[in-house]
Amino acid sequence: MIVDTGWHKRFRGQGYRLTIPREAILHVLSNTEEHLSAEDIYMVVHQKYPAIGLTTVYRTLDILVQMGVVFKFDFGDGRSRYELTEHFSRKKHHHHLICTMCSRIIDYTDFIDDELELLDRTKKTLSKKHNFQITGHMMQFYGLCEKCKT
Amino acid sequence: MIVDTGWHKRFRGQGYRLTIPREAILHVLSNTEEHLSAEDIYMVVHQKYPAIGLTTVYRTLDILVQMGVVFKFDFGDGRSRYELTEHFSRKKHHHHLICTMCSRIIDYTDFIDDELELLDRTKKTLSKKHNFQITGHMMQFYGLCEKCKT
DNA sequence: ATTATTATTGATAATGGTTATCAATATTAT
């Protein structure tokens, strides 16, 4: 039994169905502060619904990315990470600081207004200049965290 | 026989040796305008030196990344791309516009000065605030290119 | 030079995250 939270309509609008696995995955993404990989999500979901398989997690994430609900990140450690996009998350717009040694990730929001202003300006110019329809951006810093600096 | 171009010293300084495969790989990276994957590089190198294997290409790229000579990018199509870092490239500092449909990549330099100023400011603040030693950054836009917009 | 030490190499196999396959099942439309 599925409670219609608006997600139902959103899925139907794209020709998809809102199923229990999909709802469970959305629930995990909505209630985390972390940067989860597909397997991370699988493990959480699996506790409550042992029947849900890893394949379904991957498939659902693909759909959510395609729907613009989720953004797929690569932090360079060989697995993708998934976060709800700004519009669907309670987290504020932020970027990432990534430790290349231990893969620790810190969210930051410093200068975020300046950033957004610049990103917006750049986005406008680039769309026109290259006839590109820009759907997202990514910005991150790499380095060594406190612990890994030695 | 290896011509000492400064690379030799640079390698020795880190305990490495400048060999023919390494020189060949550097040569490819120095003479391309594209965003080559390990296999792309392998194929070019292989034409002149059929003995050089793919493993060596990967290994060399790792070393170059670790030396700060090369930056490793992920454009979301399942393979990494490698570019000489600003200091070693004749290309100007730039960022990327990536088509999520066909993986076409466009370099852009619009507002690059504003960007650099902001990046620098952010970098300074973040290093202090989180005691992070920042070594690099990445910024890119995603979207649909002219051809893929339909 | 000759030899000892150390770094590098390439072929091959292994790894591991992600995808394709496909028959079974659940959902929606008729």
Next chain:
DNA sequence: ATAATATTGATAACCATTATCAATAATAAT
């Protein structure tokens, strides 16, 4: 109900990247 369609999970396949390891090359020591 029944037909049409979407979703599922188990399994196998895929494929970029890494680990292994004996052979070879480059450097240092004698």
